[in-house]
Amino acid sequence: MSVRPSHATTGAGRPSPAGEPHSRQWRGLGIGFLIKLLLMGIVNALGVAVVLAAWASESWAILGAMVVIVVVVDWIYFSKRALPLKYLTPGLIFLAIFQLFTMAYTGYVAFTNYGTGHAGSQTQAVDALLIQNERRLETSPSFVLSIVRDGDELGFAIVVDGAVRVGSPESPLTEAPDAEVDQAGRVVSLPDWEVVSRAELLSDRGLQQAVVDLRVPVSDEPEDGSIRTREGSTGAIYRSVLEWDPDAQTMTNVDTGTVYSVTDRGRFEAPDGTQLPVGWYVTVGFENFTRAVTDSNYSTPLLRVAGWTFAFAILTVLSSFILGLILAIVYNDPRVRGRKFIRTLFILPYAFPAFMSGLLWRGMLNPEYGIINEFFFMDAYIPWLSDPWLAKFAILYVNLWLSYPYWFLVCTGALQALPTETMEAARIDGAGRWRTFRSVTMPLITVSTAPLAIASFAFNFNNFTLIYFLTEGRPRFTDTSAPLGHTDILISAIYQISGVAGGRADYGLASALSIIVFIVVGAISALAFRQTRKLEEMN
Amino acid sequence: MRNTIAWGAAVVASALILSACGGGTAEPTSTDAGPGVDNSGIELTIWVDANREPAVAAAAQLFEAETGATVVLVQKNFEDLRTDFIAQVPTGEGPDITIGAHDWTGAFVTAGVVNTVDIGDKAADFEQVALDAFSYDGQLYGLPYALETIALIQNVDLVGTDAPATFEDMIATGLAAGTDRPFVINVGAGGDGYTSYGFQTSFGAPVFVQEADGSYTSEVGMGGPDGVAFATWLSENGMAGNGYFSTDVDYDINQSLFSEGAAPYTIQGPWAIGTYTDAGVNVAVNPIPSAGGGTAAPFVGVQGFYVSSQSQNTLLANEFLITYIATEEAQRALYDADPRIPAYIAVAEQVASDPIVAGFIASAQNGVPMPSIPEMGSVWDFWNAAEAAIVSGADPESTWLQMIADLEAAIS
Numbered sequence: 001m002s003v004r005p006s007h008a009t010t011g012a013g014r015p016s017p018a019g020e021p022h023s024r025q026w027r028g029l030g031i032g033f034l035i036k037l038l039l040m041g042i043v044n045a046l047g048v049a050v051v052l053a054a055w056a057s058e059s060w061a062i063l064g065a066m067v068v069i070v071v072v073v074d075w076i077y078f079s080k081r082a083l084p085l086k087y088l089t090p091g092l093i094f095l096a097i098f099q100l101f102t103m104a105y106t107g108y109v110a111f112t113n114y115g116t117g118h119a120g121s122q123t124q125a126v127d128a129l130l131i132q133n134e135r136r137l138e139t140s141p142s143f144v145l146s147i148v149r150d151g152d153e154l155g156f157a158i159v160v161d162g163a164v165r166v167g168s169p170e171s172p173l174t175e176a177p178d179a180e181v182d183q184a185g186r187v188v189s190l191p192d193w194e195v196v197s198r199a200e201l202l203s204d205r206g207l208q209q210a211v212v213d214l215r216v217p218v219s220d221e222p223e224d225g226s227i228r229t230r231e232g233s234t235g236a237i238y239r240s241v242l243e244w245d246p247d248a249q250t251m252t253n254v255d256t257g258t259v260y261s262v263t264d265r266g267r268f269e270a271p272d273g274t275q276l277p278v279g280w281y282v283t284v285g286f287e288n289f290t291r292a293v294t295d296s297n298y299s300t301p302l303l304r305v306a307g308w309t310f311a312f313a314i315l316t317v318l319s320s321f322i323l324g325l326i327l328a329i330v331y332n333d334p335r336v337r338g339r340k341f342i343r344t345l346f347i348l349p350y351a352f353p354a355f356m357s358g359l360l361w362r363g364m365l366n367p368e369y370g371i372i373n374e375f376f377f378m379d380a381y382i383p384w385l386s387d388p389w390l391a392k393f394a395i396l397y398v399n400l401w402l403s404y405p406y407w408f409l410v411c412t413g414a415l416q417a418l419p420t421e422t423m424e425a426a427r428i429d430g431a432g433r434w435r436t437f438r439s440v441t442m443p444l445i446t447v448s449t450a451p452l453a454i455a456s457f458a459f460n461f462n463n464f465t466l467i468y469f470l471t472e473g474r475p476r477f478t479d480t481s482a483p484l485g486h487t488d489i490l491i492s493a494i495y496q497i498s499g500v501a502g503g504r505a506d507y508g509l510a511s512a513l514s515i516i517v518f519i520v521v522g523a524i525s526a527l528a529f530r531q532t533r534k535l536e537e538m539n
Numbered sequence: 540m541r542n543t544i545a546w547g548a549a550v551v552a553s554a555l556i557l558s559a560c561g562g563g564t565a566e567p568t569s570t571d572a573g574p575g576v577d578n579s580g581i582e583l584t585i586w587v588d589a590n591r592e593p594a595v596a597a598a599a600q601l602f603e604a605e606t607g608a609t610v611v612l613v614q615k616n617f618e619d620l621r622t623d624f625i626a627q628v629p630t631g632e633g634p635d636i637t638i639g640a641h642d643w644t645g646a647f648v649t650a651g652v653v654n655t656v657d658i659g660d661k662a663a664d665f666e667q668v669a670l671d672a673f674s675y676d677g678q679l680y681g682l683p684y685a686l687e688t689i690a691l692i693q694n695v696d697l698v699g700t701d702a703p704a705t706f707e708d709m710i711a712t713g714l715a716a717g718t719d720r721p722f723v724i725n726v727g728a729g730g731d732g733y734t735s736y737g738f739q740t741s742f743g744a745p746v747f748v749q750e751a752d753g754s755y756t757s758e759v760g761m762g763g764p765d766g767v768a769f770a771t772w773l774s775e776n777g778m779a780g781n782g783y784f785s786t787d788v789d790y791d792i793n794q795s796l797f798s799e800g801a802a803p804y805t806i807q808g809p810w811a812i813g814t815y816t817d818a819g820v821n822v823a824v825n826p827i828p829s830a831g832g833g834t835a836a837p838f839v840g841v842q843g844f845y846v847s848s849q850s851q852n853t854l855l856a857n858e859f860l861i862t863y864i865a866t867e868e869a870q871r872a873l874y875d876a877d878p879r880i881p882a883y884i885a886v887a888e889q890v891a892s893d894p895i896v897a898g899f900i901a902s903a904q905n906g907v908p909m910p911s912i913p914e915m916g917s918v919w920d921f922w923n924a925a926e927a928a929i930v931s932g933a934d935p936e937s938t939w940l941q942m943i944a945d946l947e948a949a950i951s
Contacts, residue, residue, distance in 0.1 A: 099775075116916075119626075119650035120628070124848070124849060132648060132655065205852065208852070222794055230861075277648060278648070278649060363791070366792070367787055383931075386931060474729065480926070481944075524588070
């Protein structure tokens with residue numbers, strides 16, 4: 001195809017030369033254009049809505065990305081120069097959001113210590129530590145409290161033993177003799193101060209935050225603490241034990257004088273090694289990657305898990321392919337009656353959600369109450385899911401049950417697509433049934449199903465659903481303290497180790513391991529695809 | 540020229556659609572606020588689970604009418620709340636308030652996602668044990684509303700209402716009833732230390748050592764001879780012994796065996812009662828019998844409300860909890876929506892006349908709060924797995940001591 005740049009410079013108003021794409025021919029407000037306009041209107045409206053939402057929640061990265069996307073999309077669909085992009089853009093945007101962003105973010109987390117004790121940013125950790133260490137004085141009663149204002153300055157007015165006291169952050173509480181108090185004991189008016197009404201407080205979020213953050217010292221002695229309120233109508237005396245120094249980046253315990261300084265692991269640490277409980281996440285380099293290999297607690301069990309993962313994925317693909325192929329050949333024979341009906345029945349396991357089948361089989365394989373032992377093994381006690389080898393067998397069997405219909409479908413299609421003349425030629429050449437199958441049918445089917453086999457391998461390599469719902473990785477390894485088991489595959493092991501389900505979460509380690517698994521699966525698939533391409537060339 | 544028309548048309552169309560979308564939602568939803576209160580822009584987001592939603596919604600309606608703020612209830616699975624709260628509060632996408640269990644407190648505090656609450660003089664309205672449960676390092680982090688615990692549930696038609704004093708008594712009565720099993724308990728393939736904890740504490744082997752004031756240290760308390768005695772007892776009653784504990788019995792099988800009358804005793808919580816009464820079983824609830832001589836003390840869990848440390852509406856969130864949730868009406872509504880033992884004393888007194896509730900209250904009085912220290916999160920995996928292994932016939936002493944060693948290594 002030759003590119004003719006002259007088209008791009010075709011001026012407005014001139015008749016379109018023949019052969020120009022129809023989308024470039026202006027025919028006024030045709031129905032097609034109106035539909036495009038409507039669709040673009042929806043896209044733009046959604047985009048603007050996201051921009052406004054991002055503005056409201058101050059998510060500048062999302063806002064920026066959305067503005068760029070909206071402008072680019074509008075340019076592409078209303079420009080005449082970007083025809084190929086009109087087809088590619090939606091896919092590219094989804095690729096960027098759902099694939100590239102997720103991968104980049106996983107990659108980023110893999111280099112941090114994000115997890116239990118390191119959940120947010122440093123600012124949030126400081127907030128939390130200050131909150132946790134500001135305590136109500138045990139002797140403090142609850143006061144009826146009013147919020148007062150003098151220009152921009154906010155303060156509190158409380159009633160102590162019948163006397164009104166008022167103060168602000170700069171001036172500690174002093175008596176206000178001329179105050180007026182209502183029956184509920186609440187201050188309603190004060191000289192020099194304006195009492196803020198409840199209605200005004202409730203309608204102004206900025207004022208609410210200011211009130212929540214306001215501390216009015218009880219006296220000139222910081223030891224005596226300060227008044228604070230949580231909901232704006234009662235107050236109590238609190239005292240903060242920790243002091244944050246943003247310039248020195250240190251936390252100081254005002255009672256003991258201990259100074260906690262920032263460590264490179266995202267914690268506040270005292271010289272004697274004690275740490276404050278809340279940390280934040282920081283980048284830790286390749287530590288997560290090396291830990292999986294060097295920590296003997298993980299490396300040996302993970303190696304066994306990796307071995308079983310390969311065995312599981314390969315055996316599953318092989319067994320289900322073979323069973324599916326055999327059934328496809330049998331039910332492809334024109335002599336079989338009711339083929340369509342029987343084929344439909346075969347597809348049923350494929351139509352069930354995998355997690356339901358997992359739970360169902362788990363119940364049926366229960367040694368004492370399950371119907372498998374009851375009906376097929378005369379009530380013998382066979383511990384299907386608690387013996388290491390039987391559990392592996394059970395998983396392979398259940399996955400065979402789940403996935404052979406897929407191969408049955410694929411192979412039936414492949415068989416029906418075999419060229420009849422080739423088959424006839426084989427017969428004329430005197431090849432028997434077995435010879436035809438081995439030398440003609442099988443190679444042709446392999447070519448068309450090999451890419452699917454690779455995809456199936458990659459899918460089963462990460463078949464979390466089956467393992468999680470059937471055995472949860474059990475039975476556990478008894479010779480290691482890692483919480484892993486004989487039927488764990490890599491992805492379920494990652495789920496266990498990372499403690500995402502509860503316990504000590506370690507998203508950094510989990511992300512690092514996911515990336516390793518991704519690289520392994522990717523490399524194997526790439527190699528295998530190269531092999532199948534050779535196979536195709538041979539044919 | 541054509542381009543200009545196209546662009547202009549695009550802008551007009553977008554504007555039209557935008558205004559069409561916005562038209563429905565731009566109206567303030569609560570108009571009957573007090574005089575001068577225009578609060579329509581302020582939204583208080585609360586995470587609740589399906590059970591609690593109607594009760595919280597009732598309190599929220601009153602709150603909306605009086606303050607003019609809008610309450611947005613987001614319904615989530617109870618099991619997801621803990622992880623989601625820790626993950627989303629730091630991103631700014633978290634709620635202002637979430638419902639939760641007290642044993643999450645330690646994890647929330649170390650993640651820095653939770654604010655303290657101060658209920659002031661209203662503390663006297665709540666059971667002290669419930670407030671203690673939500674306290675961590677001397678600070679209160681949640682407003683409690685319900686307690687829950689497990690108890691011995693018995694089939695009245697088979698074994699009457701009398702509470703057996705010991706495990707042996709219970710087994711003897713159960714055997715005399717002539718059912719398939721004298722007693723059934725959930726263990727499952729993965730083990731269930733929670734349900735068996737009453738028996739474990741009767742041997743004097745608590746998960747963590749408690750201080751004199753009831754707070755937990757991070758010192759593992761279930762090692763030593765008492766823990767081994769429990770493990771040996773478990774093994775004797777496990778599948779290699781007389782088979783009363785079995786990994787083949789999971790929650791569903793436990794429910795169906797007891798509902799069918801195939802076992803006269805089980806240990807379960809209030810959530811299981813509905814299944815039994817629906818099946819027509821006449822049940823009585825009693826404290827868990829002792830197996831090792833001491834008091835059988837099950838875990839008591841407390842449910843309540845947490846305020847986010849990153850909330851932009853801290854004042855309204857506190858106002859909602861203290862003025863609208865810490866009231867008798869709201870607490871009663873929460874009880875009606877999900878009948879667990881009320882933490883609010885006045886409501887607890889109202890409902891104690893129900894014999895089933897009274898049975899659970901009696902069991903809770905023997906109980907200990909579930910540890911809320913963050914180390915507890917690491918316990919379940921090791922503990923449950925060891926229990927399942929011993930029940931299915933592993934050597935009790937070595938399995939138990941290995942579990943203790945692994946656990947101590949994991950939390951150190």
